[in-house]
Amino acid sequence: MDILPLQAGDWAFVGTNWWILMQGLYVTVLLTVGSLLLGFLAGFPGGAIEVYGRGPLRSVVRGVGVLLRGTPIVVLIVLFFFGVQWPDIGAVPLGGLLPLPAFEINGQALLASTAALGLRSAAYQSQVFRGAIRSIDEGQLEAARSVGLSKLEAVRHVVVPQALRRSIPGFQNEFTIVLKDTSIAFAVGLAELLTRGFELFTQPAGQTAVVEIILTVSAIYFVLTFLTNRTLDRVENRFAIPTGE
Amino acid sequence: MTDRRGRGVDVGDLPGARRLVLVGVGVLFWGWLLARWLHDWVLAPDVNTSDREPFVPPARLEAVAEQLHDLAAGAGAAAGLLEWLAGGVEFAAFGVDSMPALAAGAWITVYLTVLSILLGLMIAIPLAVARTYGGPVLRWIALSYTELIRGTPLLAQLFVLYFGLPTTRYIREFHGVGEGFVPYAAIWVAVIGFTINSSAYQAEYIRSALQSVDPGQLVAARSVGLSRLEGIRYVVLPQGLRYAIPGWTNELVYLVKYSSLAAFITVPELFRAARNIGSDTFRVLDIYLVAALFYLALVLTLSVAMSRFEAAVAIPGVGSASERD
Amino acid sequence: MARLLEFDDVHQAFGDENVLRGISFGMDRTDVEVVIGPSGSGKSTLLRCVNRLTEFDAGDIRLNGESVTAMDVDALRRRVGMVFQGFNLFAHRTGRGNVTLGLTEVRDIPSGEARRIADENLARVGLSGQADSYPAELSGGQKQRVGIARALAMEPELLLFDEPTSALDPELIGEVLEVMRDLAEEGMTMLVVSHEMGFARSVADTVTFLDDGIVAERGPPEQLFEHPERDRTREFLGELDT
Numbered sequence: 001m002d003i004l005p006l007q008a009g010d011w012a013f014v015g016t017n018w019w020i021l022m023q024g025l026y027v028t029v030l031l032t033v034g035s036l037l038l039g040f041l042a043g044f045p046g047g048a049i050e051v052y053g054r055g056p057l058r059s060v061v062r063g064v065g066v067l068l069r070g071t072p073i074v075v076l077i078v079l080f081f082f083g084v085q086w087p088d089i090g091a092v093p094l095g096g097l098l099p100l101p102a103f104e105i106n107g108q109a110l111l112a113s114t115a116a117l118g119l120r121s122a123a124y125q126s127q128v129f130r131g132a133i134r135s136i137d138e139g140q141l142e143a144a145r146s147v148g149l150s151k152l153e154a155v156r157h158v159v160v161p162q163a164l165r166r167s168i169p170g171f172q173n174e175f176t177i178v179l180k181d182t183s184i185a186f187a188v189g190l191a192e193l194l195t196r197g198f199e200l201f202t203q204p205a206g207q208t209a210v211v212e213i214i215l216t217v218s219a220i221y222f223v224l225t226f227l228t229n230r231t232l233d234r235v236e237n238r239f240a241i242p243t244g245e
Numbered sequence: 246m247t248d249r250r251g252r253g254v255d256v257g258d259l260p261g262a263r264r265l266v267l268v269g270v271g272v273l274f275w276g277w278l279l280a281r282w283l284h285d286w287v288l289a290p291d292v293n294t295s296d297r298e299p300f301v302p303p304a305r306l307e308a309v310a311e312q313l314h315d316l317a318a319g320a321g322a323a324a325g326l327l328e329w330l331a332g333g334v335e336f337a338a339f340g341v342d343s344m345p346a347l348a349a350g351a352w353i354t355v356y357l358t359v360l361s362i363l364l365g366l367m368i369a370i371p372l373a374v375a376r377t378y379g380g381p382v383l384r385w386i387a388l389s390y391t392e393l394i395r396g397t398p399l400l401a402q403l404f405v406l407y408f409g410l411p412t413t414r415y416i417r418e419f420h421g422v423g424e425g426f427v428p429y430a431a432i433w434v435a436v437i438g439f440t441i442n443s444s445a446y447q448a449e450y451i452r453s454a455l456q457s458v459d460p461g462q463l464v465a466a467r468s469v470g471l472s473r474l475e476g477i478r479y480v481v482l483p484q485g486l487r488y489a490i491p492g493w494t495n496e497l498v499y500l501v502k503y504s505s506l507a508a509f510i511t512v513p514e515l516f517r518a519a520r521n522i523g524s525d526t527f528r529v530l531d532i533y534l535v536a537a538l539f540y541l542a543l544v545l546t547l548s549v550a551m552s553r554f555e556a557a558v559a560i561p562g563v564g565s566a567s568e569r570d
Numbered sequence: 571m572a573r574l575l576e577f578d579d580v581h582q583a584f585g586d587e588n589v590l591r592g593i594s595f596g597m598d599r600t601d602v603e604v605v606i607g608p609s610g611s612g613k614s615t616l617l618r619c620v621n622r623l624t625e626f627d628a629g630d631i632r633l634n635g636e637s638v639t640a641m642d643v644d645a646l647r648r649r650v651g652m653v654f655q656g657f658n659l660f661a662h663r664t665g666r667g668n669v670t671l672g673l674t675e676v677r678d679i680p681s682g683e684a685r686r687i688a689d690e691n692l693a694r695v696g697l698s699g700q701a702d703s704y705p706a707e708l709s710g711g712q713k714q715r716v717g718i719a720r721a722l723a724m725e726p727e728l729l730l731f732d733e734p735t736s737a738l739d740p741e742l743i744g745e746v747l748e749v750m751r752d753l754a755e756e757g758m759t760m761l762v763v764s765h766e767m768g769f770a771r772s773v774a775d776t777v778t779f780l781d782d783g784i785v786a787e788r789g790p791p792e793q794l795f796e797h798p799e800r801d802r803t804r805e806f807l808g809e810l811d812t
Contacts, residue, residue: 070544071537072502074516079537083530139658143717146621147672147724148648157671162662176396183398186509194401201408211409214401222396241662243706 010209014216017200023103024196025220026094031113031182031192036175038118039125046122047129052155061126068123074187076120081112081188105191113185121178128170132163165239172232176225183221193217271546281348297345306338340535343522347539350518353432354543357507357514358500360436365443365496372444373451374477387448394445400506403438407510412437435507443500450492455485487558494551501543515539572635574599574759575620575728579629582615589615590626591783597776599727600757604770604791607780608806613763614655616780617730620761621650633728648676651721655733657713659705665692665716666701669723677724691719695749711742715749722753729753731762767810771795779803 014021049061068076089107136159144154183194191199197217201210277300285297313331317324375387394402406412413430458481466476508517519536523529573596582590589612597603605613618624620631622643631638638646660668669688673679679687692701695715705713714734721729731750735743747769754760754773764770770777770791777794779787779802787794787803798804 066545067541070498070502070541072505072516072540074505074508075533075537075540079530079533082533136661137656137658139654139656140660142623143652143654143658143660143720144671145644146623146647146650146652147720148644148676149672150644153675157675158660158662162660165662180398183400184506186400194398194404197401198404211405214405214409218397218401218405221398221401222393225396226392241706242704 010212013206013209014212017206019101020196020200021193021216021220022100023094024191024193024217026100027105027110027191027196028179028182028193029224030094031110031117031185031190032175032179034114035117035121035178035182038114039121039174039178042119042122043125044129046126047133048155050126050130051133065123065126068120069127073116073120073181074184076116077113077184077187080116081109084112084115086111103191106189109185109188109190112188113182113190117178117181117185121174124174124177125167125170128167128174129163132166132170133159135166136162162241165236165241168232168236168239172229172236175228175232179225179228180221193220267545267549270542271549274542275546278348278351281345282352285345285349297349299341299344301341303338303342306334306341310334310338336531336534339526339528339531340538343519343532343535346518346522347515347535350513350515351539351543353507353512353514354501354504357432357435357439357504357512358497361439361443361504362447362493362497362500364436364440365447368440368444369447369451370482372448373455374482376448376452377455378473378477391445391448394442395449399438399442399503400509402442403435403506403510406438407431407434431511432507434510435504435512439500439504439507443496446499447489447493447496450496451485451489454488454492455481457488458484487560490551490555490558494548494555497551498544498548501547502540505540572632573597574601574634575761576632576635577616577629578632580616580619580626580631581628582612582619582624582626589783590619592629593780593783593785594629595778595785595788597759597761599759601775602754602760602762602773603776603778604762604764604774605778605780606764606767606770606806607786611780612783613780614732617652617732617761617763620728620730621647621652623652644676648672648724649727651724651726651729653714653717653721653729653731653734655736657705657710657717657737659713659716659720661705664702664704665697665708665712665719668705668716669720672720672724687723688719691723692716694722695719696745709742710738711745714738714746718746718749718753722758728759728761731760731764733763733765735764735766765810767795767807779806781806 046061046065049058050065053061086108089111091104092107092110093102093104140158140162141154144158145151149157182192185192186195186198189195194217197213200206201213206213281300285292289297310331313327313334317327317331320327372387372391375383376391379387412434416430416433462480462484463473463476466480467473471479504514505516507514508520511517513521516536519532519539523532526532576596577593580590580593581588593612593616605616607613615624619626620633620638622638625639633641633646633649660671663671666685666688669691670681670684673684673687674681689698689701692698695718697712697715697719700708700712700716703712705716708716717734734750735746738746743766747766750760750762750769751773762770762774772791774791776788777791778785779794779798779800781802787798787800794803795807798807
C-alpha cells in the first residue's frame with residue numbers, strides 16, 4: 001500500500017493547469033467581496049435596528065436574523081438558487097486580463113450564492129454591530145444629547161465611529177468565515193476555487209493528482225485568510241483610539 | 246466574554262414568550278423524532294427507509310387541500326386566500342410524506358455532530374493546554390495545527406480525506422465497518438474530518454477560557470504542593486472549561502449546520518436525504534424548505550438546551566451564566 | 571422679570587418610588603446654588619429634569635419664564651450645559667474634538683472657528699497642552715475639566731454640575747473645584763449637586779438641602795452650615811463631620 005502518492009508528474013499537472021485555479025480564485029474573491037459588502041450594507045442597519053428600533057420592525061429584523069443564522073449555509077445557497085427567480089443574466093464573462101484567459105460563469109449561481117452568503121453574513125454582522133453599539137456607555141450619548149445634538153446626530157457622531165472601530169475584530173472573523181464558506185457554492189456548481197479544483201481532479205488526466213490539487217487549493221485559501229487577517233490587524237492598530245499606555 | 250476568534254455562530258437570544266413557544270415546539274419535535282427512531286429500529290427494523298410510513302398519513306392532508314381547492318373555485322373574493330391556504334396544506338402534506346426519510350438522515354446528522362464534538366474535545370484540551378502552558382516547540386506545533394485547520398475550508402478538508410488520501414481504504418479494513426450499527430466508511434471519513442476541524446476551533450475557545458482564569462489560581466495550587474500539571478488539571482481546567490461553555494455551544498450549533506457538508510462525500514445525512522427526495526420528486530424548493538425547518542428545529546432547541554446546561558453547571562462567580570440578562 | 575430658573579412643585583416617580591415630591595425654588599442670573607443631601611434624596615434626578623434627560627411627571631420647570639417642557643428639547647439643551655459625574659467624554663475624539671462636536675453640529679460654526687473656540691475654552695480650564703490628547707490619555711481631573719470646557723463652549727445660560735468630583739481620586743478634586751470657583755467668579759450661573767461642603771461654604775450663594783424628595787432646608791451657606799434650623803439638616807451635617 002503506497003502512502004501519500006506525491007509524485008513530480010502530479011505537481012507538474014497542477015503547474016500546467018494553474019490558470020484554471022486562478023480563474024477559480026478570481027470568482028472566489030469576487031464572491032467574498034460581494035457577499036461581505038452586501039452583508040455590511042444590510043447588517044449595519046440591522047444591528048442598529050436591533051439596538052434602537054421599536055416594535056414590529058425590530059421583531060422582524062431579529063426573527064430573520066435567527067432564521068439566517070440557524071440554517072446551514074448550504075441549505076441557504078440551494079434555497080436561493082432554486083427558490084428565487086433570478087433575472088437570466090446568462091453566462092458572465094470574466095478574466096481576459098493577461099495572464100488570465102477569459103472564461104464564463106453561471107450568472108444565476110453567482111447571484112444566488114452572493115445573496116445567500118451576503119444575507120447570512122448580514123445576520124452575523126448585525127450581531128457584531130449590536131454588541132459594539134451596546135459596549136459604548138450610555139453616558140457618552142447623554143453627553144452628546146446635553147450639548148444639544150439630536151438622537152440621530154448623537155448616534156452618528158458618537159456611537160457609530162466608535163462602534164465601527166470596535167467591530168473590526170468581528171469583521172475579521174466574519175471575513176474568514178465568508179471566504180471559507182464561498183467553497184460551499186460548490187453545491188450549485190459555481191466555478192469558484194474549490195469547484196475548479198474538483199473539476200480538475202475528476203477529469204481523467206488529473207485523477208492521480210487529487211492530493212496535490214486540493215493541497216494547492218487549500219494553500220491558496222490559507223494564504224488569503226492569513227494575509228487578510230494581518231492586514232485587518234494593521235487596520236485595527238491604525239484606527240485604534242490611543243489609551244496612553 | 247466575546248471571543249474575537251470564534252466562529253460567531255450563536256443564533257442569538259430570543260425574548261421570553263417566544264422562548265416558551267420554542268420549548269413547546271422543541272418538546273413536540275424531539276418527542277416525534279425519538280419516537281420515529283425508536284419505531285424504525287425497534288418496532289419495524291426491516292422496512293426500507295423509502296417504504297416507511299409517516300405517523301400522520303399525508304393522504305388526509307391532501308384531502309383537506311383538495312377540499313380547499315374546491316372551496317376556492319366557488320368562493321369569489323376569498324379565493325386567493327383559500328388557494329394560498331391549500332398551498333400551505335399541500336406543502337405540509339409533502340413535508341409529512343418526507344419525514345421518515347429525513348428522520349433517518351437526521352440520525353446521521355446527530356451522531357456525526359455528537360461524535361465529532363466529543364472526539365474533537367479530547368484533542369482540543371491538550372492542544373489548548375499546550376498553547377497556554379507549553380514550551381516554545383509545543384506552542385509552535387499547537388499554533389500551526391490550529392491556524393492551518395482554521396485557515397482552510399472545511400469542505401476542502403473533507404475532500405482531502407475522502408478523495409485525496411486513501412482514508413476510506415484503511416477504514417474498510419477494520420472489522421465490522423458498515424455492518425449492523427457500525428456506520429460505513431464515508432461516515433467515518435466525515436467523523437475524522439469534523440473531529441480534526443472541530444478540535445482546532447474548540448482549542449481556541451478553551452485557550453481563551455484558560456486565559457481568563459486568574460493566574461493567581463495556579464500559583465495558589467502550586468503553593469499547596471500540587472505539581473504544575475496537577476494544578477492545571479484540578480484548578481485551572483475546571484474553571485476554564487466553564488468559561489468555555491458559550492464557545493462550546495457555538496461549536497455544537499456550528500457542527501450541526503456544517504455536518505450538511507458531509508453530503509458531498511456521499512454521507513446520507515439530513516441534507517443529502519433532502520437532496521435525494523428532491524431529485525426523486527422534482528419538488529426541489531419544497532424539500533429544501535422542509536430541510537431548513539428541520540435544521541432550525543435542531544439548532545434552536547440545542548441552543549436553548551445549552552443555555553440551560555450552562556446555568557445548571559454554573560458556580561457563583563465562575564463562568565458567564567449569571568452575567569447574562 | 572422672570573427668574574432664570576424656577577422649579578414649581580416638581581414631582582417625579584420611578585415606578586412606585588417617589589423621587590421628587592414637590593420641589594419649588596428659583597435662582598437668578600450669576601447665582602451659584604449648591605444642592606446637598608444624602609444619596610437617594612433625588613439630587614441628580616432634579617438636575618436631569620432641568621435639561622430633560624429625565625422627564626418629570628408633574629409641576630413645572632421654567633427657564634426665563636418659559637416652561638422647559640414646551641421647548642424643543644435640543645434647543646433647551648443647547649442653552650443649558652451639563653457636567654457629569656462620570657465625565658462621559660467621547661472616547662474616540664481628542665480633548666479638542668470633544669469640545670468642537672457641539673460647536674460644528676449644533677451651533678453650525680465652521681471647523682476652523684470651532685477649533686479656535688475649543689482651544690480658548692480648554693485654556694480657560696488650564697488644559698492648553700492637552701488639546702490633542704484622547705480621553706484615555708488624561709487623568710480624571712483633566713477629563714472633568716475637558717467636560718467643563720465642552721459645556722462652556724456652547725455658551726450656556728446655565729451650567730449643571732452632577733457630582734462633578736465624586737468619581738475623582740482625592741488629590742485630583744482640587745483642580746476641578748478651582749476651575750468651578752473661577753467660573754463662579756466670572757459670573758456663570760451654576761446649579762451644582764455636590765458633596766464638597768468646603769466648596770459649598772465658600773462659593774455658593776445659596777445651599778439647598780434635599781432630603782427624601784423635598785427641600786428640607788434652604789439658605790445662605792453660613793446660615794445653613796452654622797445654624798441649621800431643622801434637626802434632619804443637623805443630623806446630615808453631623809454625619810459628614812465624623
